Amino acid sequence: MQTNPNFFKSIFNGRNAVIAIPYIWLLLLFLLPFIYVLKISFAETIYARPPYSPLLIWGDSWLPSIKASFDNYLFLFSDSLYIKAYLSSLKIAFISTILTLIIGYSIAYSVARAPTRWRGILLMLVILPFWTSFLIRVYAWIGILKTEGLLNLALMSIGIIEKPLMIMNTDLAVYIGIIYSYLPFMILPLYANLEKMDMSLLEAAADLGCRPFKSFWTVTVPLSIPGIMAGCFLVFIPVMGEFVIPDLLGGSETLMIGKVLWTEFFYNRDWPVASAVAILLLAILIVPIMLYQRSQEKAIS
Amino acid sequence: MSENIQFSPWLDSSQKPYIQIQNVTKRFGEFTAIDNLTLDIYKNEFFSLLGPSGCGKTTLLRMLAGFEKITHGKILLDGEDISEIPPHLRPINMMFQSYALFPHMTVEKNIAFGLKQDNLPSNEIDQRVEEMLELVELTDFANRKPNQLSGGQSQRVALARSLAKRPKLLLLDEPLGALDKRLREQTQFELMDIQEKLEVTFVIVTHDQEEAMTVSSRIGVMDSGNLVQVATPAEIYEAPINKDVADFIGDVNILKGIYKGQNKVGTQLFSEDSNSIVYATQDVGASVEDEMWFAIRPEKLEISKVAPSDDHNILKGTIEDIAYGGSFSTYHVKLDNGRILKAIRANRERTKEHHLTWDDEVYLQWAPHSAVVLLS
Numbered sequence: 001m002q003t004n005p006n007f008f009k010s011i012f013n014g015r016n017a018v019i020a021i022p023y024i025w026l027l028l029l030f031l032l033p034f035i036y037v038l039k040i041s042f043a044e045t046i047y048a049r050p051p052y053s054p055l056l057i058w059g060d061s062w063l064p065s066i067k068a069s070f071d072n073y074l075f076l077f078s079d080s081l082y083i084k085a086y087l088s089s090l091k092i093a094f095i096s097t098i099l100t101l102i103i104g105y106s107i108a109y110s111v112a113r114a115p116t117r118w119r120g121i122l123l124m125l126v127i128l129p130f131w132t133s134f135l136i137r138v139y140a141w142i143g144i145l146k147t148e149g150l151l152n153l154a155l156m157s158i159g160i161i162e163k164p165l166m167i168m169n170t171d172l173a174v175y176i177g178i179i180y181s182y183l184p185f186m187i188l189p190l191y192a193n194l195e196k197m198d199m200s201l202l203e204a205a206a207d208l209g210c211r212p213f214k215s216f217w218t219v220t221v222p223l224s225i226p227g228i229m230a231g232c233f234l235v236f237i238p239v240m241g242e243f244v245i246p247d248l249l250g251g252s253e254t255l256m257i258g259k260v261l262w263t264e265f266f267y268n269r270d271w272p273v274a275s276a277v278a279i280l281l282l283a284i285l286i287v288p289i290m291l292y293q294r295s296q297e298k299a300i301s
Numbered sequence: 302m303s304e305n306i307q308f309s310p311w312l313d314s315s316q317k318p319y320i321q322i323q324n325v326t327k328r329f330g331e332f333t334a335i336d337n338l339t340l341d342i343y344k345n346e347f348f349s350l351l352g353p354s355g356c357g358k359t360t361l362l363r364m365l366a367g368f369e370k371i372t373h374g375k376i377l378l379d380g381e382d383i384s385e386i387p388p389h390l391r392p393i394n395m396m397f398q399s400y401a402l403f404p405h406m407t408v409e410k411n412i413a414f415g416l417k418q419d420n421l422p423s424n425e426i427d428q429r430v431e432e433m434l435e436l437v438e439l440t441d442f443a444n445r446k447p448n449q450l451s452g453g454q455s456q457r458v459a460l461a462r463s464l465a466k467r468p469k470l471l472l473l474d475e476p477l478g479a480l481d482k483r484l485r486e487q488t489q490f491e492l493m494d495i496q497e498k499l500e501v502t503f504v505i506v507t508h509d510q511e512e513a514m515t516v517s518s519r520i521g522v523m524d525s526g527n528l529v530q531v532a533t534p535a536e537i538y539e540a541p542i543n544k545d546v547a548d549f550i551g552d553v554n555i556l557k558g559i560y561k562g563q564n565k566v567g568t569q570l571f572s573e574d575s576n577s578i579v580y581a582t583q584d585v586g587a588s589v590e591d592e593m594w595f596a597i598r599p600e601k602l603e604i605s606k607v608a609p610s611d612d613h614n615i616l617k618g619t620i621e622d623i624a625y626g627g628s629f630s631t632y633h634v635k636l637d638n639g640r641i642l643k644a645i646r647a648n649r650e651r652t653k654e655h656h657l658t659w660d661d662e663v664y665l666q667w668a669p670h671s672a673v674v675l676l677s
Contacts, residue, residue, distance in 0.1 A: 203368055204401035206388040208415030208466065218414075222405045 034282075041275035042068035052271045072276035081260070082277065086284065088255040092171070092246075093239040096178040100235050101228065103179065104186030108227075109220075111187070112194035119195070126187050138177055138248050145173050145249065169251035177245040182238070186231035193227025194220070226295060233292035237285055257281055308518060309533075310343035317380070319344040319502055320365070320470065325374035327360055327526075334360040336526035337374070347496050347503045349513035352523035353549070358506045361523075362472050365504060366395045378470065389418075394468035398475040400459035402447040408458050409434070409443040415466040433461040436495065453484050460492075464499065471496075473505040477512060489515050510550050514538065522546050538598075543677045547596040552631075554599065554642045558674070560591040566613075567669050570595060574636055575616045580669040585676065594675045601671040602644035604632055604657065609666045616642065616665040620657060632657060634665055 043052035056064040076082040111122045129137060144150045145168045152164035167173050197220065205215035221228075243258035250256070257277065264274035310316040318341035327335040334357045342348045350358040363369045365376065367388035375384040383391055394415070402411050412433050416426045434440045437457035447455060456476065463471055476492070477485045493516055496503050507513050513520050514534040521531045530542040541547035544555055558570030558579065567582040570593070581595055609615060621641060622633035632644045644665055646657075657663065 198399065198401065200397050200399050200401040201403060203366075203388070204395075204397055204403070204462075205414070206368075207366055207393075207395045208462070209389050209418035210414070211389055214418075219403060 037275045037278055040271050041072055041279050042070070043272045044069065044071070045270050045272055050271065051269055072272045073280070075273060076276055076280060081255075082257075085255045085257045085260045086280070089240050089242075089257040090284075092174060092178070092256060093236050093242075096175050096182070096239055097232050097236045099175065100179050100182055100186045101232055104183055104190055104231060105224075105228070107183070108187045108190035108194055112191055112197075123191065126184050126191075130184065134181065135244060138181065138245055141173070141177050141180065141249055142168065145176065168249065169254075171250065171254055173249040173251075174246050174254050174256075177249045178239055178242065181245065182235045185234040185238075189230035189234065190224065190227040193224045193230075197223055226298070229292065229295040233288055233295075236288055237292070240285055241281055308345070310346070311341070311519065316343060318342060319346075319379060320504070321377040322361070322365075323375050323377065325361075325364065325376060326372045327357070327364060327369060328372045333526055335364070338526070338528055340521060340528060340531065342502065342504060344502055345496075345500055346518045347493065347505070347516055349517040349520045350504065350506045350523055351510060351513040351520050351549075352508065354508060355525075356523040357526040358508075358523050359474060362395075362474055362504065362506045365470070366393055366472055367391050392468055393470045393472060394463040394466055395472040395474065396459050396463040396476050398478060400447075400455050400479075402455060402458055402462070404447050407444050407446055408439060408450070411447070411458055412462045412465050415462065419466070429465055433465050436464070437461045452479050453488070456480060456488065460495070464495070464501070467499070468501065470502045470504065473503060475507055476505065478507075478509075485512070486515075492516060514550070522549065540673060541596065541675070544594055544596070544675050547673065547675060552599050552643055552645075553596045554602070555594050555596045555675070558593055558595050560585070560587045560589055560593055562589055568674055570674070574638060574640055575614075577613075577615075579614050579672070581672045581674050582670040583672075583674045585674050587676065595672040596675055597667050597672045599631065599643040599645040600629075601667050602642065603664075603666045604634070604644040604646055605664050605666070606657065606661055608664055614667050614669060614672075618642070618663060618665065620659055620661045620663055623657070623659065630657075632663075634663055 039055050040052050043055060045051060046053050053067065055066060055068060057067055058064045107126070111119055111126070114122055142149070146152075147164045147166065147168065149168070151167070152161070155161045156164065167176070201219055201223070202212075202215055205219050206212065210218065241258045241261075242256060243262050246254045246256040246259050247262070250259075261274055261277045261281070264270045264277060268274075320340075320342040322338060322340040322342075325335055325338050326333065336357075338357075338361065350361060352358050360369055364371055367383070367386060371384050375382050377383065378391075378393070383393075403414065406414065409430055412430045413426050416429055421429075430443075431440075434443055437460055439454060439457055439461065442450065442454060442458075447458070450458065456479070460476070463473075473492075477488055480488060489512060492503075505513075505516065514537075517534055519531060519533055520537050522529045522537065524545060530537060530546050532540075537546065537550050541550060547553045547555060556572055556574050558572050561569040561571050561578060563569065563584070566580040568585055569578050569580060571577075572579045572595075579595070585593065587593065603609070616634075616636055618634040618636040620632055621635040624631040624633075627648070629645050629647045632646065634642050634644055636642065642665060
């Protein structure tokens with residue numbers, strides 16, 4: 001075969017250029033920062049700017065010497081704080097994913113089964129909170145949940161409770177904040193799935209003697225598994241690293257890895273340990289992310 | 302087969318109808334889908350509801366299944382009023398137009414679904430599923446998922462699933478619509494065999510008149526929410542009640558006639574198309590000068606280049622078009638006044654002698670008993 005004189009032309013054609021865009025994006029905005037964080041995680045803290053030791057040291061020889069240590073990772077396992085924080089994050093992410101699924105499924109289901117002309121409006125109401133800053137919405141919950149907040153005032157004025165509920169600065173407040181904030185991420189994939197479901201399948205189930213409640217469990221739910229998977233991962237993965245909600249609504253005993261990371265980075269100015277925390281978090285999340293990818297591929301095929 | 306010919310419980314007044322649809326009306330808001338419809342269907346019938354889309358046939362079927370609530374009237378099954386019974390409690394099963402197979406279940410599980418709802422013991426379920434798989438010849442496909450099946454196989458799974466519970470009544474909504482012609486014809490015969498073997502009453506909805514003619518014991522022709530005619534396929538074809546039915550079922554030439562009274566041959570009609578009197582044997586109660594129509598099926602028109610010896614019921618024209626159909630040819634004959642009639646002639650001989658061709662001057666003739674006189 002002859003060498004194609006238009007070799008470069010054939011590489012830089014329009015199709016490849018379009019395909020290249022996401023690759024370049026991921027390279028610049030994901031892979032490079034990731035490598036940078038990985039590099040820092042192997043360094044040592046020093047009082048300098050930036051506050052970590054360089055990975056490559058250019059000495060006399062023409063090859064640089066590499067100075068990397070796993071000390072930061074070993075440190076994470078030596079202090080139980082980090083393990084506890086990871087486990088606590090896993091627990092909070094897991095429980096809030098389940099709760100969000102239960103609430104999100106019922107909302108998505110009722111929107112998908114609403115009359116067609118209502119669906120757009122209902123869906124709009126689900127998306128509407130996105131028009132306000134996430135931070136402001138979480139702040140608003142402080143106003144609702146605090147001791148003399150809206151919720152307590154309302155409950156006391158109608159006489160359900162006598163003294164205010166202590167919700168603010170507890171795990172409960174964190175769960176409320178997380179479920180509220182991540183609900184749309186659960187509803188949207190579930191709605192997309194439930195809305196396109198063939199209703200004649202439910203008629204067929206009824207025709208074959210299946211009660212409506214049972215056909216929900218034997219037909220609707222199994223068929224919505226791709227939507228359930230998508231929604232759960234879209235909630236679970238970001239909640240794992242959540243920082244703002246536990247910081248604003250949680251108390252001192254609410255332990256989440258996102259908060260630990262923030263503390264390491266901004267209060268302790270320990271960039272290498274903070275980077276190691278971040279890398280380990282990513283390692284933990286890779287399993288559910290891969291599961292998510294697998295389920296998406298299955299849903300497509 | 303001789304039994305089949307005699308199967309006509311609707312003529313026997315001692316027979317009790319199995320399904321009684323009594324003065325049923327169905328409205329969707331302002332729109333009346335079914336308008337005060339009454340119909341009796343007998344046990345072991347293969348009853349077709351036939352009509353153009355939007356005529357209400359599917360709505361009627363869905364009311365039998367229980368998916369649509371009846372606005373007025375009631376439906377009885379074996380003497381029992383089922384109007385208020387929800388679909389999952391009716392001893393009726395339906396085969397859906399889209400088949401509605403559960404995509405997350407194997408063929409076997411799909412067929413077993415209805416049996417499981419009845420909490421039958423698992424060995425009995427297995428046995429019934431086996432039977433059904435054999436009936437539709439899909440034993441080898443028991444563990445396939447619906448997306449791994451062809452259209453014909455899916456259709457058979459849907460049929461097996463709807464028959465597994467041994468329903469008293471099986472409803473079929475355009476069951477063969479998605480199949481190609483050859484498979485459709487083959488499946489029609491399979492359906493008839495199964496219906497005979499299992500002694501189930503079938504009510505089928507179709508817009509395919511050929512299909513209705515092939516499979517049915519009786520056909521109910523529907524139009525805008527009403528039953529226009531209920532009769533056997535042969536009656537519908539040979540003695541349609543009006544122009545619409547005649548036109549909807551098969552090909553037909555409909556000509557206008559002015560009633561001129563009776564004579565010994567039969568009814569005398571003046572036809573503008575032949576500019577003469579034509580005869581029909583059928584008696585009609587009408588007064589002279591009434592306007593009516595007579596319908597002649599294309600295969601009942603003799604087409605010939607030679608002038609017929611007798612001189613009545615003759616139209617003259619030229620061949621405008623020929624559709625060669627292998628076993629027969631359809632000739633489009635243009636009359637002197639510009640009207641085009643269709644005539645069918647079987648191609649009995651392979652030779653091309655006496656061959657009719659384009660622009661040939663031809664005579665069309667029909668026997669007085671071959672035309673149907675229609676008053677509307």
